[in-house]
Amino acid sequence: MEMEIIQHKVIQYRYQIVVAGLGSIIMAFFLYAAPRLVSYFWPLLASTTVLLVAIIAFGGHSQSQLASTQAHGEKAGEGLLDYVANSRAVAEHHHHAYAAEQPHKFE
Known part of the structure; x- marks a missing residue:
């Protein structure tokens, strides 16, 4: 059983x-x-191991350095977004101007 x-x-x-x-x-x-x-x-x-210890020992960031780096990164990101938005607006303007110049062909 x-x-x-x-x-x-x-x-x-x-x-x-x-x-x-x-x-x-x-x-x-x-x-x-x-x-x-x-x-x-x-x-x-x-x-x-030696390389990682050296990076940690000599490359440590304080909180103030880290905060300023983050603020700078946010400003750089805003500039990049403005650039991309401006490029898109310019591309749309050129597209509409080119389309207005070309006659439409229907066959």
Whole structure:
């Protein structure tokens, strides 16, 4: 009786059991391979870490610098929007002027 219940549960959760088994095998492989990969790529990892620490240490922004940068960015964005709106108005003007000059041909 108990074996039937266990077999039924195993069949019911067979996909989850397979995924858990494959996940365990993959995790074991990574734990086996990780030291070899880290030892191979350690110069790259070390130089990247040093670069990131230098960027954080020497390139840090204070809140006032950040606020002024955001305000400048908003003004630049407004100028870009004005330019695009003006370009569109000029293009529409040229299109209407060109259309008025050309006679319509209907064949």
